[in-house]
Amino acid sequence: MILDDFLSFDADGLYCGYGDFYLDPKQPVAKAVITHAHADHAVSGNTSVYATAATVAFMQLRYGKNAGKVIYTATYNAPFEIGEVQITFIPAGHMPGSAQVLMEYKDTRYLYTGDYKLQPDSTCEPMQFVKADVLITESTFAEPNTAHPDPVEEIKKLNDIKVNILLGAYSLGKSQRLIRMINEYAPQKKVLVHHRIMPINAIYEKLGFALGKHQMYGRKLMKTQEEWVYIVPPFTFDSYLRATGVKRLFASGWKNLQVNAQDTLFISDHADWADILHTIEQTQPKQVWTLHGEGKHLRDHFKNDIFVKLLN
Template sequence: MILDDFIAFNTNGLYCRYADFYLDPQQPVSNAVISHAHADHAVSGNINVYTTPATYAFMQLRYGKGAAKTSRMAAYHSPFTVGDVQITFIPAGHMPGSAQVLMEYKGTRYLYTGDYKLQPDATCEPYQFVKADVLITESTFADPGTAHPNPVAEIKKLNDIKINILLGAYSLGKSQRLIRMINEHAPQKKILVHHRIMPVNAIYQKMGFELGDHQVYGRKLMKTQEEWVYIVPPFTFESYIRATGVKRLFASGWKNLQVNSQDTLFISDHADWNDIIKTIEQTGPQQIWTLHGNGTHLKNYFNNRIFVKLLN
């Protein structure tokens, strides 16, 4: 039997009262199940955290001792229990260690996707489909008008830009994907990386995700026009708003973050409309609960063929 209140929002985030834990809480809590290490899903200061090993490694890098008082790490497909709920981490394809959270309680399977994507990505574990009675899906791009372009075709655009490029990207996940793809599909480019991104790259390398050639930024290097691509985090990108002699690009799935109308770089780490529909078809849920976006389009699309509940 599906419990309508199996998870629900309160002031700290998404809570399972049947086992006293939160999924990606927004405030520090006693028991937190963390889907992945991005800051909007993994806050510091929790007492107990349940994560994949990769997620906790990134949290330690970012938060140090504040990552959690106690960590309980589980590999993919290795069930563990919190209270009376059995939990299994399933690859989500968003970044290394990102996990869907399969929760089984009294014979019913609830699957929380966290952030996920189906597009191929050599810098993380690929998304894996799993059956569930309830699919709790992110709906960031759950709009029939949204279709993410082929990321390889997007990266190949860089081949036509013959001057140095200042490329803005999030430090964890996006930057590493870009480094790998530039090496593969724009190999004549020389990649420079902001110093704050390098420790993240080191964790990737330790986990066996090869990124390819890159080096830490040096001021003198960018003064030569040798088709450098300098990858920087958002705060640095904004500080270089008046930079001259470079093409400014920001890699994102969001149109409002594209800063150059002539040269856009639409590369998203989330599922678009078609991939969300495919995930629903492969998961085969009786109900869909939506998060992190507008679930109205899904509700209209399924038109009572599958019950859709908007959690936010």
């Protein structure tokens, strides 16, 4: 039987009262099940943290001793229990260590996706589908007119830009994916990386995800036109608003983050509308619960076929 109150929101985030734990809490809590290490899903200061080893490694890099007082790591597809709820981490395809959280309670399966993507990505584990009675899906891009383009064709656009490129990207996840893709599909480019990104790259390499050739940024290097691509985090990208002698690009699935109409770079680490529908098809849920975005389009799409509940 599906329990309507299996998950609920309170001031600290998404709470499972039947196991007494939070999923990606917004504030530090006693028991936190963390899907991945991005800051909007993994806060510091939790007492007990349940996550994959890769997620823990990134959290420890960013938070040090505040990553969690007690840390429980679990591999993919290896069930464990919190209270009376059995939990299994399933690959989510978002970044290394990212996990969907399969929760089983009294013979009912609830699957919380966290952030996920279906597009191929050689810098993380691929998305894995499992069956569930309730799919709790992110709906960041759950809008029928949203379709992410082929990321390979997007990165190949860099081949036509013959000046140095200042490329904005999130430090964890997106930057590493870009480094790998540039090495594969724009190999004549030379990749420079902001110093804050380099320690994250080292964890990727340790996890077995080879990124390809890149080096630390040097000011003298960018003064020469040798088809450099300098990857920087958002705060640095914004500080170079008036940079001359470079083409400014920002890699994102969001249209409002593209900095010029002529040269866009639509590369997203989230599922688009078609991918969400495909995930629902593969999961075969009796109900779909949405969060982290707009769920009304899914409710309108399925009408009476599948019950869709908007959690936020």
